[in-house]
Amino acid sequence: MKTCADCGRTVSGDRMKRNARGRTGRICKACDAARARKHYWHDVDATRLRRREIRNADLHRYRGYRRASRLRHLERERARCREYARSERGRAVNRLAVARWQSANPEKVAASRELRRAVQRGVVRKPTVCEILDCTRAGILHGHHQDYRRPRDVVFACSRHHEEIHHREPLRLKDGRLARAPSPSQRVNAPLDSDLASGQVHELHAVEPIWAAGVTEVICKPRR
Structure with missing residues (x-):
């Protein structure tokens, strides 16, 4: 049994925070988590930026960690994703993502x-x-x-x-x-050879959005 230096509680050794060398530290895991939350929310923007920089510095390794964790808990991850997709927030995020994709493509x-x-x-x-x-x-x-x-x-x-x-x-x-995959340089308003020969050149026509505010559909129509 160990006594936490922060909260003063006596807990078992497996509930104590371990240091980088794997040795038992002076505080329990609950107090360590509370410290981490306090530090995170003290300057949340700076903390997120620092974590993002650390992750991007070795992106391949971090993606490997995430992939391995997902494979170890595959059914749990699938259940979590299904639950999130059915939630109101998940549906709203999906609608926004679809709207952005349609606007960009x-x-x-x-x-x-x-x-x-x-x-x-x-x-x-x-x-x-x-x-x-x-x-x-x-x-x-x-x-x-x-x-x-x-x-x-x-x-x-x-x-x-x-x-x-x-x-x-x-x-x-x-x-x-x-x-084959389509070429990135292709655009819907680029005229085809047959259109050039017949004098019909495609142009873009914007119409009112169906369901998402600010999303514009683009339809290809021949110029009259």
Whole structure:
């Protein structure tokens, strides 16, 4: 049993704070946590900035810690994420994130909506399985655009292969073609060769937001 130098309580050795050498310190863990909270909130902005600088100095190692911790407590982390997503704050944060993404990526929003309309009208036929070679996953398939200026020219892939195309490397399709990530320089208002030949040049039209204040949808329409 040990006596805490701060609160004066007598506690067991495993409830005492240990120093950097692993030896039992002079205060208990509860008092050490209270000190840490007091120090954190004394100048919260400076504390957060200092922690952010320390983390960014060795970002790869800290991400490894986080990844290893998540794998050790995978079910607990998934349950926590599901609970947060269903909460009012989680829904509000998700709506804000979606609004920011739509505002920053108008060409992707326009291409996705045009593809959705084409599938609903039967202009584009959606397969039942992933189009990536040696993949037989069925169910929810993502329409991958290799060129956002051609919203109906897509590859339907499962979520895992869709992510690999964007963040890893091109993948071979079952018909022999390669599915590549779109070029960062592509913009929805960049005219196609066929548009230049026919005299139709695309322009951006802003319309009123649907649900989020300050979010503007951008739709690609031919100039009359």
